[in-house]
Amino acid sequence: MADNSEAKAREAIKVTLDVDEIPKKWYNIVADIPGGLPPALHPGTKEPLKPSEWEAIFPKGLIRQELSTERFIDVPDEVREALARIGRPTPLYRASRLEKALGTPARIYYKREDLSPTGSHKPNTAIAQAYFNFIEGVDHLTTETGAGQWGSALSSAAAYFGMKCTVFMVKSSYDQKPYRKYVMKLYGADVYASPSDRTEFGRKTLEKDPGCAGSLGIAISEAIELAVNSPNTKYSLGSVLNHVMLHQTVIGQEAQKQLAMIDEKPDKMIACVGGGSNFAGFTFPFIYEKLKGKNDARFIAVEPESVPSLTGIKSGRSRYDYDFGDTAGMTPLLKMYTLGHDFMPDPIHAGGLRYHGMAPTVSALYDKGIIDAEALPQDETFVAGELFTRTEGIIPAPESCHAIASAIRHARECKRLNKEEVIVFNLSGHGLLDLQNYATMLGM
Amino acid sequence: MADNSEAKAREAIKVTLDVDEIPKKWYNIVADIPGGLPPALHPGTKEPLKPSEWEAIFPKGLIRQELSTERFIDVPDEVREALARIGRPTPLYRASRLEKALGTPARIYYKREDLSPTGSHKPNTAIAQAYFNFIEGVDHLTTETGAGQWGSALSSAAAYFGMKCTVFMVKSSYDQKPYRKYVMKLYGADVYASPSDRTEFGRKTLEKDPGCAGSLGIAISEAIELAVNSPNTKYSLGSVLNHVMLHQTVIGQEAQKQLAMIDEKPDKMIACVGGGSNFAGFTFPFIYEKLKGKNDARFIAVEPESVPSLTGIKSGRSRYDYDFGDTAGMTPLLKMYTLGHDFMPDPIHAGGLRYHGMAPTVSALYDKGIIDAEALPQDETFVAGELFTRTEGIIPAPESCHAIASAIRHARECKRLNKEEVIVFNLSGHGLLDLQNYATMLGM
Numbered sequence: 001m002a003d004n005s006e007a008k009a010r011e012a013i014k015v016t017l018d019v020d021e022i023p024k025k026w027y028n029i030v031a032d033i034p035g036g037l038p039p040a041l042h043p044g045t046k047e048p049l050k051p052s053e054w055e056a057i058f059p060k061g062l063i064r065q066e067l068s069t070e071r072f073i074d075v076p077d078e079v080r081e082a083l084a085r086i087g088r089p090t091p092l093y094r095a096s097r098l099e100k101a102l103g104t105p106a107r108i109y110y111k112r113e114d115l116s117p118t119g120s121h122k123p124n125t126a127i128a129q130a131y132f133n134f135i136e137g138v139d140h141l142t143t144e145t146g147a148g149q150w151g152s153a154l155s156s157a158a159a160y161f162g163m164k165c166t167v168f169m170v171k172s173s174y175d176q177k178p179y180r181k182y183v184m185k186l187y188g189a190d191v192y193a194s195p196s197d198r199t200e201f202g203r204k205t206l207e208k209d210p211g212c213a214g215s216l217g218i219a220i221s222e223a224i225e226l227a228v229n230s231p232n233t234k235y236s237l238g239s240v241l242n243h244v245m246l247h248q249t250v251i252g253q254e255a256q257k258q259l260a261m262i263d264e265k266p267d268k269m270i271a272c273v274g275g276g277s278n279f280a281g282f283t284f285p286f287i288y289e290k291l292k293g294k295n296d297a298r299f300i301a302v303e304p305e306s307v308p309s310l311t312g313i314k315s316g317r318s319r320y321d322y323d324f325g326d327t328a329g330m331t332p333l334l335k336m337y338t339l340g341h342d343f344m345p346d347p348i349h350a351g352g353l354r355y356h357g358m359a360p361t362v363s364a365l366y367d368k369g370i371i372d373a374e375a376l377p378q379d380e381t382f383v384a385g386e387l388f389t390r391t392e393g394i395i396p397a398p399e400s401c402h403a404i405a406s407a408i409r410h411a412r413e414c415k416r417l418n419k420e421e422v423i424v425f426n427l428s429g430h431g432l433l434d435l436q437n438y439a440t441m442l443g444m
Numbered sequence: 445m446a447d448n449s450e451a452k453a454r455e456a457i458k459v460t461l462d463v464d465e466i467p468k469k470w471y472n473i474v475a476d477i478p479g480g481l482p483p484a485l486h487p488g489t490k491e492p493l494k495p496s497e498w499e500a501i502f503p504k505g506l507i508r509q510e511l512s513t514e515r516f517i518d519v520p521d522e523v524r525e526a527l528a529r530i531g532r533p534t535p536l537y538r539a540s541r542l543e544k545a546l547g548t549p550a551r552i553y554y555k556r557e558d559l560s561p562t563g564s565h566k567p568n569t570a571i572a573q574a575y576f577n578f579i580e581g582v583d584h585l586t587t588e589t590g591a592g593q594w595g596s597a598l599s600s601a602a603a604y605f606g607m608k609c610t611v612f613m614v615k616s617s618y619d620q621k622p623y624r625k626y627v628m629k630l631y632g633a634d635v636y637a638s639p640s641d642r643t644e645f646g647r648k649t650l651e652k653d654p655g656c657a658g659s660l661g662i663a664i665s666e667a668i669e670l671a672v673n674s675p676n677t678k679y680s681l682g683s684v685l686n687h688v689m690l691h692q693t694v695i696g697q698e699a700q701k702q703l704a705m706i707d708e709k710p711d712k713m714i715a716c717v718g719g720g721s722n723f724a725g726f727t728f729p730f731i732y733e734k735l736k737g738k739n740d741a742r743f744i745a746v747e748p749e750s751v752p753s754l755t756g757i758k759s760g761r762s763r764y765d766y767d768f769g770d771t772a773g774m775t776p777l778l779k780m781y782t783l784g785h786d787f788m789p790d791p792i793h794a795g796g797l798r799y800h801g802m803a804p805t806v807s808a809l810y811d812k813g814i815i816d817a818e819a820l821p822q823d824e825t826f827v828a829g830e831l832f833t834r835t836e837g838i839i840p841a842p843e844s845c846h847a848i849a850s851a852i853r854h855a856r857e858c859k860r861l862n863k864e865e866v867i868v869f870n871l872s873g874h875g876l877l878d879l880q881n882y883a884t885m886l887g888m
Contacts, residue, residue: 013528014529016460020459086709115559117837117839119876156837159833159837178883182880182882183839186830186882186888187833228508386630389631390632393561393600393604396632432623433876435630439622
């Protein structure tokens with residue numbers, strides 16, 4: 001590394017940014033969706049929801065963001081400081097060892113969102129949400145969690161601002177993932193298996209089905225009910241809504257700078273989708289560029305075959321329509337690709353991808369043909385995760401394995417066609433708390 | 445962060461280095477130990493071991509390092525590249541939120557060795573050891589692991605160079621920590637509970653005591669036996685030996701640069717000790733400075749009360765003498781602080797700190813009064829870990845909790861005396877695979 005060319009080669013392994021390059025603005029894609037975004041509707045009147053009608057569950061600062069059509073929104077200094085503490089900016093890595101194993105002429109890069117203290121991209125929005133609640137005097141946040149990534153992130157963010165946090169954790173995960181529960185409790189959160197006896201909706205659900213394994217939709221209903229009925233308490237959602245996508249755009253903005261630093265332009269950008277937030281955060285800033293004619297990338301959202309909210313449109317398993325975000329029907333109606341709010345997903349190992357709906361922003365982009373979607377079988381994703389572990393040295397989250405498996409498919413296609421291509425994917429999280437899933441799937 | 449003073453304030457939260465600032469030399473403290481380091485002895489003849497006598501278990505490149513008295517030794521480019529891939533240089537963080545919670549005038553910093561893919565400082569030497577074996581044609585490494593940090597690191601490093609890896613894991617950990625076992629298997633390693641039926645020593649041990657829970661000493665004996673009896677196979681040790689301490693000095697050299705960047709001089713440098721490697725890597729470059737009169741820091745090695753290899757000298761529980769590194773007496777004799785090679789430690793939760801001996805280099809420095817040692821009770825360390833989690837947002841490994849608990853003690857003393865002091869500790873690893881230990885200790 002004595003001379004310049006060597007230093008340059010090294011940079012391509014790992015592209016870093018300084019702390020003061022944490023983005024100063026969030027990018028709001030609502031400003032650029034052709035034809036605009038269909039508004040959220042009141043479940044009773046079916047009229048567009050007024051700002052005041054969101055206030056039972058969210059603070060005003062987040063409602064303003066949720067309804068904003070401004071293209072750029074300031075990131076408060078306090079949030080940028082907290083983002084530095086959780087490890088931002090995150091590095092961009094070249095997957096050269098994976099490339100070599102595949103024998104592909106493609107150049108593969110990945111953004112390392114696994115490096116946050118709770119192991120995923122979720123703290124990017126957890127911190128912002130906790131902050132905007134905190135400055136309006138809220139002292140208690142409620143939420144749901146499936147696999148546990150979101151619950152961990154919000155517990156940590158609440159602790160950061162000295163707030164109480166209550167998490168309703170889908171019962172099947174609560175029982176199978178004690179480690180995630182301990183993470184949240186270590187951060188000081190109260191964690192309940194959902195359906196629980198803490199809410200009326202939970203009690204009703206248990207009455208009908210005492211052995212109910214729970215779902216994200218049920219847990220959301222419980223968290224909202226507790227927020228509405230408790231003093232100084234608001235609800236926090238880890239995906240789907242516009243303000244959540246907005247907060248995640250720090251990922252893509254950093255990746256833009258990093259790719260520019262090494263003179264690369266992405267041909268394909270790949271991320272997994274459950275509710276859509278890591279995909280949105282990673283791709284939206286590049287989609288903005290593309291809409292301005294500044295790149296010609298394809299954007300690929302990867303979902304599990306068994307939860308095909310986007311790709312299921314072809315077989316009629318999903319539809320693009322107004323639906324509830326939760327099971328009880330307490331949320332506003334959102335126009336989204338949905339499997340139906342009473343959808344009970346298979347117990348697949350990528351718990352973060354089991355949600356019935358897709359973010360309205362991501363849905364609108366898919367509807368307009370601006371982004372693509374793929375559905376992958378579970379076994380292929382774990383085999384991809386194992387190959388990634390042995391080549392790149394990092395154990396990916398089962399969710400992120402979907403992005404990796406898709407990147408591998410595209411890299412193999414490059415090999416077949418002898419075609420150079422730049423493939424960039426988002427490594428949304430690590431799998432250190434998902435090892436039992438690997439052991440089950442790979443027969444260890 | 446528009447102006448300089450703001451940027452400077454942000455820097456103090458997180459001090460980063462560029463990839464090309466990964467150290468180019470390792471620092472070898474053997475060159476500077478007053479009076480030199482007592483040599484390793486042949487267990488039979490009690491004569492200083494000749495280089496050729498190490499060759500049954502180690503490659504020549506590592507033996508040269510083990511016996512070297514050169515002050516600086518080149519880090520090969522291939523090793524520096526691998527260090528970049530595992531996340532080096534690691535950031536230095538200011539623990540300002542912990543400071544605030546303690547109300548201390550002390551400034552506390554920590555080096556983040558938790559950010560490697562396997563979650564600890566161990567890959568720093570695993571990579572170097574795998575490399576020096578690889579270039580001599582070795583294609584199979586054997587080792588032992590207690591808590592699993594070392595076994596994970598070596599499995600990952602072996603995968604990096606395309607080598608086979610066999611890990612003997614202390615049986616009590618093997619049974620209690622399935623996640624660590626899965627990590628190693630995901631990297632492609634073979635993992636056996638020790639004592640095992642794969643070696644003569646293991647079989648003998650099981651014959652005498654079929655329910656034997658194992659110990660690091662027993663697992664080392666098994667790993668060495670397998671290495672000696674297998675083709676193209678060498679043994680790898682994760683701590684204690686000079687070359688291991690050497691490889692870890694990248695930590696302290698980075699920290700030197702980082703503290704200089706923010707104009708800080710350490711008053712106290714703190715790290716936990718089992719075999720001594722994270723303490724050594726963190727402090728040795730600063731001890732070199734101190735011996736030259738360039739700083740006046742105190743260096744504090746923190747061990748568990750129940751494994752007092754250093755502090756036990758006062759009560760007669762430990763001695764400074766030649767002893768074996770393993771239970772079967774297959775290793776060379778090393779001059780070290782030791783609880784005896786047949787020591788069976790209490791089943792404490794900081795598995796990485798349960799070793800009976802202390803690195804000869806660390807031992808010599810303690811004997812000469814150049815470093816200090818403290819012993820802490822287990823419950824205090826977990827309470828410290830919980831406070832660190834809630835303030836700094838990172839769940840520390842139980843081993844690292846010892847360093848944190850000591851830093852907290854010293855910071856509280858600063859408060860009592862109203863004394864500014866710069867306290868820097870090494871966060872040797874994260875605790876995401878040790879959550880059951882937290883749950884047990886904190887009653888979650």
